[in-house]
Amino acid sequence: MEPLRVLELYSGIGGMHHALRESHIPAQVVAAIDVNTVANEVYKYNFPDTQLLAKTIEGITLEEFDKLSFNMILMSPPCQPFTRIGLQGDMTDRRTNSFLHVLDILPRLQKLPRYILLENVKGFEVSSTRDLLIETIENCGFRYQEFLLSPTSLGIPNSRLRYFLIAKLQSEPLPFQAPGQVLMDFPKIESEHPQKYAIDAENRNNVKKIEPNTCFDRNPQCSGKDTILFKLETAEEIDRKHQQNNDLTVQMLKDFLEDEVDMNLYILPPKSLLRYALLLDIVKPTCRRSTCFTKGYGSYVEGTGSVLQTAEDVQIEAIYKSLTNLPQEEQIAKLSMLKLRYFTPKEIANLLGFPPEFGFPKKITMKQCYRLLGNSLNVHVVAKLIKILCE
Template sequence: METIKVLELFAGLGGFHIAVNNQKDANIQVVKSFEINVNAVKTYQENFGYDVISNRNILSLSTEELIRQNVNAIFMSPPCQPFTRLGKKLDVNDDRCNAFHHVLKLLPRTPNIQYLLIENVYGFESSKMRENMLEILQSSGFYTIEFLLSPTDFGVPNSRLRYYLLARKNKKFTFCKHDPPSILKEFTYCTCGGISLHEQSSICSNCQREVNTKISSLVQQNTGNMKQSFLVNTSKLHSYLDEKTDIEQYAVPDKILLRYGNILDLRTFQDSSSCCFTKGYTHLVEGSGSVLVCNRSVTIEEAYKAYNEFKETNSEAALNSLRKLKIRYFTPKEVERLMCFPDNYIWPKDLSDKTKYKLLGNSVNVHVVTLLVALLIHS
């Protein structure tokens, strides 16, 4: 069996590292990681040890060192700010693209790199940076396939649409039916927890997709022990929430309720979705993530009818109507679960919740990248 040794760049909280560790039937491991954020490095060390990760700028990586690292795969999630809808969309003119571009320029001179997995924000697919990337990869002998995927595609109640690229040198992807392929908007193979095959067929009767036994085995393995692994195929939010949470500690402040009550993204325990959590969660309002209604005896409709009736004339009455809903933020642990990190993931004791939210907002969804790693090496 081929040994795959991974260099994890822009490592963040180590989502790719967990995804690699989840590949129980493959000879693959992360041997080195680079990350510049000090708090991310501390967290990474708590979970994966002190020897794997280096706190350094990727621009310092040379061709000689990349060869010397003795790796044949690179997994990375480069900065998304040049492409995000909330940014200035400077694309290749944003200095935060420099490190990513530097890595790409090393590839033609490093024949040892045979596999790539790249994640970025929705919007990257229409960027000049993507055009440059594909040109370099294809001229370097890589076959590529691209996806736009969200955890909701896999039964996880959190919307986090992201761009993914898989690339292999001199190895075509057997599932790709188009040449050149378009960006795929669904995962190629069946990811149902319990596979139901058509008679004398390899097609799942539930999702109508082809069954890849390696990937199906991976899904079954990780749905069998949700709390010890990552959560999948549990579509209700209550499966991801703490049973006992200090509502007052995580309550949405009165000033936010009064001023921004009508743009809060409210969710209940029985909802099957939530908005993407960003690094601005809890200190930005619009588009930064959902909040949870904890009082099940008061309807949202009743509370908001009173809120909108009194908002302009009696602010205290308007505020009281929303207070009854007991609206709180999702805790860092709950966001972590929605990002499909295992429940035994460790945070340094000195990190604030604000820092945890920021780091999680920049992270990958572990379940999605776990399946993509499997697709990269097993398809």
């Protein structure tokens, strides 16, 4: 078939473009658009031949959109207006303006695109902006399906629950369409090799049931009859993590780690160890889980993502139970025995499904790398949705 002409809105560091490549659908990105100058540097570094427009989307006219002559839109609008830990300003948040402009432009295009894929945070599905999106694409004649999906359902040991919508311009319903439902799993597609992801339905359902809590796992203090264990987490949380680590359909973290890491760059500083010891989500290379990495990772500790215990032979529970009544210096010495470090940007990129050749320009700082990755998406999840949408 003729290669699709793809418009990539809110292109960021190119997660959608990488997913398009991974899907093997014949396509060309005719333009990528983003206003973030640092993200654009990374995008240009990885896709030097793609037309990149460094401008606001609401500043692009109907005529300019028409000139691009695209038949597929990939987009990941700003999530801050909808995130559960934000103000949830929805349409009143000015960061929604660019997406409202897209919805205003869409019905007036000379030629409607055949395909749309949108990604956002959990919470978007109950927003007024989502309602306007659905109303707009229905009026244009699109058939659509909404999802809440996490990479764990593809065997990837990272919880990153996200909202997705795929839409196709056609009169017939999509074969897997479930009107009024947000699906928590991928539909089957005929061309897919049955063993490709090595996930069975029962295990996927198990992941699905616990997923909504894992992306914002902050190890909260327990209440009521729950029992506090050696850290500030409940018996229920311990059991959930144990289930995740025993799910053999999910890969171990060690498959995504770099071989050689300068511990001096990534080790948790003593002050952080002491202050956040009871709140850290600690994983080992043999674990089959990690929490959602956010843009604050590396700068903040609580709730921004898991940290890696590199001293695998040290028993974490024994260390924590020995801290009682010790002076601060000795507590730090004990906790240091775990050799806790941050995941490197490359390791987070690996967990997000970016290919081995993906990289950052040298002038991009480590803090900027973490911030950009925290705002990105999982490439494998999007690639599979693109295949489902186009096949």
